[in-house]
Amino acid sequence: MSLHTMITPDTEAIVTGAPLSRRRRQLRKAGESYGFLAPTLLLLFVLMIVPIVMVIGYSFQDRAVMGASSGFVGLANYVEVLSDPGFWKATGNTLYFTGVSVAAHLVIGLTFAMLLNSTLIGVVPRAIFRALYVLPWLFTAAVIAVLWRMLLAPNGIVNFLLTTDVEWLASPQLALGTVTFVNIWAGYPFFMVSLLAGLQGIPGELNEAATVDGANGPQRFWNVTIPQLRPIIVSLLLLDFIWTSQQFALIWMTTGGGPIDVTEVLSTFTYKLAFAQYDFAVAATSAVLVLLMSMVLAVLYVRHQKARD
Structure with missing residues (x-):
């Protein structure tokens, strides 16, 4: 057998260098x-990974300030934070603020989305309502805080219309509910726009088939609309829970966590530890705990997205 007959196409490709x-x-x-x-x-490495690693390192040190500390203290900072009543007070306020806001965002956003998707409203009024409803989403937290502080002032327009003289942001009984209401007003357009897109993607044949089968409006809503929107709703709830639980600017610029600690949330609690008490190690520990809570929600969101795909 000659050398030429022993060379196959594969070996020839290897010899010629094609692979x-x-x-x-x-x-x-x-x-x-x-x-x-x-x-x-x-x-990402410089602005995210490095700061996270540094904060985690500070949480195991004693009063770390700009890289300087008085020594490694192990889990002592974590014990101090977890045994601090202020931390649990802030955690409770955060859960209330986040839970009520997310639930209201869903209800209001879905209601307005269905209203804007309805054929009962003309094209021009629908466009006007869309522009009006989405306005809160266009404002920054600073603008929203200043706007509502003016509206809710003792001599503001809200008290004028209600003919009252209530300290909405300074009352221990009303401050947390008031800040939550402001956050609801600022955040519902995100749900509205996303759910409106989902509603417009539902095939009309499904509702027509349900109508032919004798289903009324509420039955079509629960058996056709909600199942079609369920993936979007779950994603929105997880994302909004992560974002709202880390809200800082709105609360800091309206109440500063007060009066007393009525509106203190984890973000303002951590900020005060670092820049009011200058206890950067304990503040870093609180930040790490918040990061761990957020990571749980992030993992749930990623798992949901993978399952959805």
């Missing part, structure tokens, strides 16, 4: 892809 050139092209494409990602990955 090697293909491999080089694949490596070059991969290198280009990672090259485009490199600036973003570098920013």
Whole structure:
């Protein structure tokens, strides 16, 4: 048997170097892809990974300030934070503030989304209502805080219309509920826009088939609309719970966590530890605990997205 007959197409490709050139092209494409990602990955590393690692390191030190500390203390800071009544008070306020806000965002957002998706409203009024309903989402937290502080002032428009003289943001009985109401007003458009997109993606044949089968409005809502929107609703609830539980600017600029500690949440509690008491190690410990809570929700969200895909 001659050498020519022993060379197969595969061995000929290896001899001529075709697979090697293909491999080089694949490596070059991969290198280009990672090259485009490199600036973003570098920013994430510098602005996210490094600070997180530093904060975790501070949580095991004693009064760490800008890299200087008086020594490693192990879990002592965690014991101190978890035994602090103020931490649990802030946790309870955070759960109330977040739970009520997220539930109200869902109800109000779904109601307005169904209203805007209804054929009972003309095209022009529908466009006007969409612009009006989405306005709160366009304002920053600073603008919202200043606006509502003016409206809820003792001599503001709210007390004028209600003919009362109530300290809405300074009353221990009303402050937390008032701040929660402001957050609800500011956040429902996110649900409204997302659910409106979901409603417009529901095939009309499903509602027509349910109507032919004798289903009334509420039955079509619970058996057609809600099942079609369930993936979107679950995603929105998880995302909104993560975002709302970390709300800081709105509360800090309206009540500052007061009066006393009525509106103190985990974000303002941690901020005060760091920049009012200058106890950066304990503040870092509180931040790590908040991070762990957020990671639980993030894992649930990622698992839901994978299951949905």
